[in-house]
Amino acid sequence: METNTPQPQQHSVANKKPRRFRSSAWQFIVVGAIFFALGFGFNAFGAKVTFGPNAISQQPIDLAKFWQVNTLLKQKFDGDIDPNKQSEGAITGMVASLGDPYTVYLDKKSNQELADQLKGKLSGIGIEVGIKNNRLTVIAPIEGTPAAIAGLKSGDIIAAIDGADTSKMTVDEAVTKIRGEKDTTVKLGIIRVGAEPKEYTITRADITVPSVKSEMKPGQIGYIKISEFGQNTTADVQNAITNLNSQGAKAVIVDVRGNPGGYLDGAVKISSQFMSSGVVVEERSRKGENKKFTALPGGDMTTIPVIMLVDGGSASASEIMAGALHDNNRATLVGEKTFGKGSVQEIICLTGFNLSSSCPNDALKVTVAHWYTPKGVNISKEGIKPDVEVKTTTEDINGGRDSQLSKALEIAKQKISQ
Numbered sequence: 552m553e554t555n556t557p558q559p560q561q562h563s564v565a566n567k568k569p570r571r572f573r574s575s576a577w578q579f580i581v582v583g584a585i586f587f588a589l590g591f592g593f594n595a596f597g598a599k600v601t602f603g604p605n606a607i608s609q610q611p612i613d614l615a616k617f618w619q620v621n622t623l624l625k626q627k628f629d630g631d632i633d634p635n636k637q638s639e640g641a642i643t644g645m646v647a648s649l650g651d652p653y654t655v656y657l658d659k660k661s662n663q664e665l666a667d668q669l670k671g672k673l674s675g676i677g678i679e680v681g682i683k684n685n686r687l688t689v690i691a692p693i694e695g696t697p698a699a700i701a702g703l704k705s706g707d708i709i710a711a712i713d714g715a716d717t718s719k720m721t722v723d724e725a726v727t728k729i730r731g732e733k734d735t736t737v738k739l740g741i742i743r744v745g746a747e748p749k750e751y752t753i754t755r756a757d758i759t760v761p762s763v764k765s766e767m768k769p770g771q772i773g774y775i776k777i778s779e780f781g782q783n784t785t786a787d788v789q790n791a792i793t794n795l796n797s798q799g800a801k802a803v804i805v806d807v808r809g810n811p812g813g814y815l816d817g818a819v820k821i822s823s824q825f826m827s828s829g830v831v832v833e834e835r836s837r838k839g840e841n842k843k844f845t846a847l848p849g850g851d852m853t854t855i856p857v858i859m860l861v862d863g864g865s866a867s868a869s870e871i872m873a874g875a876l877h878d879n880n881r882a883t884l885v886g887e888k889t890f891g892k893g894s895v896q897e898i899i900c901l902t903g904f905n906l907s908s909s910c911p912n913d914a915l916k917v918t919v920a921h922w923y924t925p926k927g928v929n930i931s932k933e934g935i936k937p938d939v940e941v942k943t944t945t946e947d948i949n950g951g952r953d954s955q956l957s958k959a960l961e962i963a964k965q966k967i968s969q
Contacts, residue, residue: 617641639913646915647721652682653896655723657914664730675730676737676753678703679811680722681866681892686710687717687725690890691809691864693758693778701753704743705809705864711740711750723916731755765791772963773800777821780813780868785820792824792851802856802963805872808886808955812867815844815895822875823847825857829879829925832871834895836920846875856966857882858959861937866890873935874924883966884937885959893922893930 624632639658646656655661664673677696678689689707692699709717712728720728729737732755739751762784764776773795777784795803805825812818815832822831823846834842859882861873870889876882897919900910922930939962941955 646917651894651918652722653894654917655721655915657723657898657916659912661723661727662910662912662914664726673730674733674757675755676701677756677758678729679809679864679866680709680725680729681811681890682722683890687720687722690811690866693809696758697753697756701751703739703741703751703753705862706744708742709739710742710748711738713738714740733757761787763787763791765795767795767798767800768804768960768963770960770964770967771799771801772960772967773798773803774806775803776806777810777869779810780817780821782814784813785817788821788824789851796851800852800855801967802858803852804858804860804956804959804963805876805882806860806956807865807869807872808860808862809864810866810869811864811890812869812892815868815871818868818871818875819844820847822872824850825852825876826850826879826881827853829875831875831925833923833925833927834920835923840920846879853881856963858963858966859884860886860955860959861889861935862887862943862955863890865935866892870930870935871922871924874926874928874930877935877938878925878928883939883962884935885939885962886937886941886955887943888937888940889930889935891931891934893932894918895920895922 621637639656643656646654676698677693678698679691679693681688681690687709689698689703689705689709691705692703709725711717712720712725715728717725729739731737734754734756736752736754739753740748741751742748762777762779762781764778766774768774773792775788775791775795777788792803803825819831826846827848827850829846831844831846834844857876859873859876861869861884865873865886866889870891870893873882873884873889877884895918896916898910899915899917901913901915924930924935928935939958941958943953943955946952947954
């Protein structure tokens with residue numbers, strides 16, 4: 552489950568290679584565009600996007616040098632030239648020039664891997680990755696996966712993948728290198744604060760992770776663990792809430808530690824289960840097209856106390872939910888400051904002029920806006936700070952203790968008794 556995501560999740564295109572452009576104004580029909588909260592949050596819609604002098608700036612793209620180089624290569628290069636690879640390379644370079652690790656061109660393979668991720672279908676080592684302080688960083692290892700078993704931790708810097716330096720890699724490039732066939736290995740050079748650099752050799756496996764787990768804790772305290780905001784998470788959370796309510800839950804702990812994000816739609820709907828009204832999140836863009844997403848009516852846990860567990864592995868849609876419940880006075884946040892991934896990615900299907908309901912080939916993932924909590928906190932710049940900070944120590948890990956969960960249970964009991 553190696554990804555930048557959150558957005559999700561979760562990251563769609565017809566049977567055409569990218570169109571070779573021959574003027575400064577070119578168009579793509581966008582079908583099934585997806586908003587990424589992470590990761591990772593999505594809303595599907597149809598739209599038309601125009602690239603060129605009127606799209607972002609009044610300054611037209613100067614293609615004279617592009618065509619000059621292309622002509623010289625055809626005249627001078629002593630080898631075969633693949634026009635499709637040239638086209639993809641030009642697009643990849645143009646996108647990379649923006650300097651945003653979450654804005655990338657997705658070829659067919661990368662796009663399919665992104666779609667598989669949120670369906671729970673993938674093969675790898677089981678980590679979520681992102682860019683933090685300009686370094687490729689482990690957002691969170693997924694419980695029970697090869698990465699977690701090997702000992703990778705949230706906050707680890709991945710300095711090398713199979714000996715290749717990662718300092719200039721995009722998240723998607725790194726993900727492609729880390730993923731691979733089951734039973735093959737990948738070597739990761741890891742830098743961890745307070746420890747000597749170390750190389751980990753990890754065997755890949757098929758990764759299947761349920762997005763929701765729940766149970767009733769002593770004292771009529773419900774517990775819901777959300778590992779990502781995937782395709783089935785909203786329904787799974789609803790089932791968990793129904794089950795806990797039937798057992799008489801008087802408070803609930805919602806655990807999004809190590810959750811890299813996913814669908815925006817899921818974050819809004821799941822937040823709405825715990826708050827009856829109010830703004831969930833605000834989307835702001837440089838174009839001034841700001842939009843507020845508000846709580847949906849009909850939530851089933853809108854009156855009992857809520858405690859949310861967060862940490863440095865909580866990103867994107869997880870941060871949206873934490874910010875929503877906190878700013879609307881519906882949750883006490885316990886744990887550590889969140890990752891700080893509050894940019895919005897849109898997945899644009901590169902279908903030419905052929906409309907399609909799916910995106911089986913290549914796509915453009917582009918940052919179109921940023922998320923702000925109801926009280927105006929810029930998630931990307933600030934992350935979400937807990938009300939009660941509890942750090943996980945090495946002693947806790949070695950002793951098999953969960954001090955953050957223990958504190959959440961303590962607070963839940965106090966609120967029930969009030």
